[in-house]
Amino acid sequence: MLEFTDAQHRLSSESALLQLKGKTDPVWTTSGDVAVSGVKISTSNYWFRQQLPVFLVVADNRLGQAFFLPVKTFIRRNFEAFSAQGPFSYRVSRACPLSAHQPDNFLRDLNAEKQLSEIDRVTAQFPSFQRDFFEFFLNNRGRDFHMKVDELNRRKRLAELATVFARCCAAFDVPFPFDQSDALCLSQWSQPDGYPMMEHDMTQMLDPMDAANSALVSAIKERISGAERRYCEITAPSLA
Structure with a gap:
């Protein structure tokens, strides 16, 4: 669970859930994303029912970087496959780095998930x-x-x-x-x-x-x- 702080570094009680997946040498496609499979459908259902925003984070250990995916938005945009309640894979893009130096994209998607x-x-x-x-x-x-x-x-x-x-x-x-x-x-x-x-x-x-x-x-x-x-x-x- 990630809890945010305000400008004075005080805890704000605003939170999000992150699921971290570390990969030693992930296979990035030419379009710049990596597949995350093997997530139980019961886990995806649990994420989808959460009131809090949920993010899947892939850490590329070779690059020393992490990349995020807003889970509920991804499920909604791939709902036919999800509704079958069978194997369901996620795709995390390299265009979405999770970095303190580039927080805008994460904060934008966080607000979108909250809405x-x-x-x-x-x-x-x-x-x-x-x-x-x-x-x-x-x-x-x-x-x-x-x-x-x-x-x-x-x-x-x-x-x-x-x-x-x-x-x-x-x-x-x-x-x-x-x-x-x-x-x-x-x-x-x-x-x-x-x-x-x-x-x-x-x-x-x-x-x-x-x-x-x-x-x-x-x-x-x-x-x-x-x-x-x-x-x-x-x-x-x-x-x-």
């Missing part, structure tokens, strides 16, 4: 969210800017949609201009005695959501029909 559960939740809820968002958008955008939004239910519904939309964008790394001040305004607007809200404010919140929506839809469709197509078809066929 997998959230991505599944967001993807499952997205079709119904889209219907709700567009119904609200068509009925509430572009009204008379000088009018006050008196209906509390409209203000509260906008806050709910914006919060979900921000979470969706964060899960799929889609830019969405939603910061702490926006969250504070929405919180105040959704209170019975909160800040007064104008129709202009309503439209100004809806337009960025609409602008980011195409990128969000594309990102979700790419995951469902691209790299994780078989994972989605097998685990969520109606959604796929």
